[in-house]
Amino acid sequence: MDVHHLPLVLFTVIGQMCVGTFLCLGVMQLVVSARHGRAVAQRIIEPVVYAIGPVMVLGLVASMFHMHDITHTLNVIRHWRTSWLSREIIFGIGFAGLGFAYALLEWFEVAGFRLRQVVAALTALFGIALVWSMAQIYYSVPTIPAWHNWAVPFQFFGTTAVLGPLAVGCALMATAALRARHAAHDVATPAANPAHGGPTARIRGRISAINAPATAGEWAISTSVVRWLALVAAVAAAAVLISYTLYVSGLTGGNAQAQLAAGVFSGPLFAVRLTLLGLAAIVLGLFVFRVADRAPVDRSWGLAALMATCLAGAFVAEVIGRFFHYAAMYRVGI
Numbered sequence: 503m504d505v506h507h508l509p510l511v512l513f514t515v516i517g518q519m520c521v522g523t524f525l526c527l528g529v530m531q532l533v534v535s536a537r538h539g540r541a542v543a544q545r546i547i548e549p550v551v552y553a554i555g556p557v558m559v560l561g562l563v564a565s566m567f568h569m570h571d572i573t574h575t576l577n578v579i580r581h582w583r584t585s586w587l588s589r590e591i592i593f594g595i596g597f598a599g600l601g602f603a604y605a606l607l608e609w610f611e612v613a614g615f616r617l618r619q620v621v622a623a624l625t626a627l628f629g630i631a632l633v634w635s636m637a638q639i640y641y642s643v644p645t646i647p648a649w650h651n652w653a654v655p656f657q658f659f660g661t662t663a664v665l666g667p668l669a670v671g672c673a674l675m676a677t678a679a680l681r682a683r684h685a686a687h688d689v690a691t692p693a694a695n696p697a698h699g700g701p702t703a704r705i706r707g708r709i710s711a712i713n714a715p716a717t718a719g720e721w722a723i724s725t726s727v728v729r730w731l732a733l734v735a736a737v738a739a740a741a742v743l744i745s746y747t748l749y750v751s752g753l754t755g756g757n758a759q760a761q762l763a764a765g766v767f768s769g770p771l772f773a774v775r776l777t778l779l780g781l782a783a784i785v786l787g788l789f790v791f792r793v794a795d796r797a798p799v800d801r802s803w804g805l806a807a808l809m810a811t812c813l814a815g816a817f818v819a820e821v822i823g824r825f826f827h828y829a830a831m832y833r834v835g836i
Contacts, residue, residue, distance in 0.1 A: 507828040514636050515665070515820050517594060518658060521629035522666015523673075524601060526734075527551060528626050530670070530727060538723060540615070544608075546724055549712055550673040551605050586638040593632035600625040633662055640827075647756050648763035648830035653749035657827075660745065661820050663738035664783050667731035668813040671790070674724050674731075675806035681715050682802050721799040728809065732790035739783035739816065743776060763830040775822040782815025 527547055534543035582588040604621045607613050637655035644650045716724065746767065753764035790808060797805045 504828065507825060511821055511824045511828070514658070515661060515817070515824055517636065518633055518662040519665035519669055519817070521597065521633050522662035523550070523669045524629055525626055526666050526670045526731065528622060534723060534727070542720065542723065545720060546674065546727070548608060549677045550670055551608060586635050586642055590632065590635035590639060593628050593635050597625060597628040597632050600628055633658055645834045646831055647760035647834065648753060648832065651749065651752070653745055656745055657742055660738055660742040664735050664742065664816055665813070665820060667735040668783065668809065668816055671728045671731040672806070672809040672813045674728055675802060675809045678716055678721060678724055678799065679802040679806040681713060682799055716799060718799070725794045725797060728805070729791045729794045732787040732794070732812070735812070735816070736784045736787035736791070739779050739787070743780060746776070757834065759832040759834050762832045766830045767826055771822065772826060775819050775826065778815050779819035782812050782819060786812045786815070
C-alpha cells in the first residue's frame with residue numbers, strides 16, 4: 503500500500519460514508535414520521551445529524567493534504583466546467599456546508615419544517631453528486647483500464663450503501679445507550695427556562711431534551727430501524743464482494759495493462775479485505791438483524807458495541823479496498 507494515497511483514501515471513504523449516513527437519515531425521517539409522528543422521528547434521528555458535520559470536515563481536510571498546498575484548492579475549483587475534480591470539491595464543500603446549515607436549523611428550530619426539509623433534500627442531492635463526481639474522476643480516464651470500468655462507480659456507491667447504514671445504526675445504539683446510562687445513574691442536564699437564561703439556557707434545554715431517556719416505544723422503533731439498516735448493509739456488502747469477481751475476470755480478459763491490474767487484486771491483504779467485509783457487514787450484520795429486536799433497553803450497550811464492531815470492521819475493509827483501487831493504476835501506452 504502506498505501511503506501517499508492515504509489522504510484520498512480517507513476522503514473518498516469517509517465522504518461516501520457521510521453521504522450514505524445522510525441518505526439513510528432522510529429515508530428514516532420520512533418513514534418514521536409517517537408511521538409514528540414528527541416528534542418521535544426527531545427524537546430518534548436528531549443526535550445522528552449532529553455527528554455528520556465533524557466527520558465530513560475531517561474527510562475534506564484529509565483530502566487537502568494530497569495537494570501539499572491547500573491554497574491549490576481554489577485553483578482546482580475554477581475548472582468546474584470541464585473537470586470532475588473541480589466538481590468533486592464543489593459538491594463536497596456544498597454537502598458539508600448544507601449539512602452544517604441543516605444541523606443548525608434543527609438545533610435552533612428556526613425556519614419552518616418545510617424549509618428544513620428543502621435544505622435536507624438539497625444536502626442529499628449534493629451528496630449523491632459528490633459520490634458520482636468521485637467515481638467519474640477515475641472512470642473518465644480511458645487510459646487506465648482498471649478505472650475506466652463500471653466497477654468503479656458501482657463500488658463507490660457500494661461503500662456508501664455499506665458504511666452509511668452501519669454508521670447510522672451505530673449512532674442510534676450509542677445514543678440509546680447513553681440515554682439509558684443517564685437514566686440508570688440519574689444523570690441529567692437540569693432543564694432551563696430560555697426566557698430567563700438566554701442562549702445558554704436554550705442550549706441546556708436542548709441537551710436535556712436530547713439526553714432524556716428513551717421510552718419503550720422509541721427503543722422499539724430504534725431497534726426495528728437498526729435491523730433493517732444492518733440488512734441493507736449486508737446486501738450491499740454482498741453486492742460489492744460479487745462485483746469483484748466480475749471486475750477481476752473482466753480485467754483478466756483485457757489488454758496487458760488490464761491484466762497487470764487484475765493481478766493487483768490478489769494476495770493475503772486482498773483476502774483480508776474480502777474476509778473482513780464479509781464478517782463485519784454480512785455475518786455480524788445478519789446477526790444484528792436477528793437479535794436486535796430482542797435486546798432490552800438496559801442492554802443497549804451490548805448492541806451498540808456490536809454495531810460499532812460492524813462499522814469498524816467494514817470501514818477498515820473499505821479503506822484497504824480503496825488502496826487496491828489506487829494500486830491498480832496501470833496506464834495504457836506508458
